[in-house]
């Protein structure tokens with residue numbers, strides 16, 4: 001919950017014994033998650049499978065995270081197509097604006113066209129060049145003071161301006177939305193996902209590239225899977241995936257790991273994908289769910 005907010009959260013009424021049971025379930029879900037297998041069906045798999053150099057990875061990660069919308073199979077194919085076009089040396093290509101636009105000509109995903117993606121990449125590369133790495137730029141934005149949200153807003157604004165997205169946005173929705181604006185109320189799932197990839201320690205999924213940014217600061221990127229599970233476990237009663245919901249969910253996960261609350265994001269998200277969580281009692285779909293013993297839909301019910 002935001003500091004200063006007087007809103008009572010769902011979590012404050014959860015008894016200690018139930019909190020302990022939820023902690024046990026979370027640790028078991030985390031331990032059981034087959035990251036090696038699951039990374040291949042996650043957007044980060046397209047980034048890791050393609051690039052090795054840190055500067056390429058932080059650019060590719062931004063591209064991958066910013067188009068991480070909708071069906072994972074479709075979006076993976078779109079990201080792979082963009083990387084096929086851009087080739088193996090991303091930083092070098094991103095230095096040549098005309099080449100980027102030529103390579104991405106005809107690329108399209110939802111409201112985004114190749115020019116939108118190109119401007120994102122060109123802007124990110126210009127900021128990277130100016131600060132040596134995007135990680136240095138983000139650290140500098142954090143050092144200005146204030147919140148993670150404020151730093152992320154400054155970071156996104158600088159890329160938007162460097163790539164000309166702020167001008168293109170007057171004409172096209174894709175240009176306006178490809179880089180989320182943390183200054184608004186949206187949950188900014190895609191930018192928070194990018195931060196998780198860059199900041200969390202290398203674990204076969206996250207990359208651990210931005211070591212000067214503490215993982216304790218991260219806010220969990222709330223997609224539909226995390227939102228459902230967080231609601232089912234009593235972390236939040238908020239119905240929309242806003243920034244406030246992301247903060248509320250993260251504050252609960254901080255009770256289980258104050259140094260690295262976002263460590264639960266990948267295993268929980270993939271649990272939700274595997275179970276196709278129905279958010280109601282459904283014997284077939286809930287079978288084998290790692291949090292069934294603490295899910296609000298199964299409280300007091302026989303499991304079969």
Ligand code: SF4
Pocket residue numbers: 229232275276277278279280281282285286289290291292295296297298
């Ligand atoms: S037990 Fe069922 S409803 Fe509850 S979180 Fe798991 S899949 Fe979703």
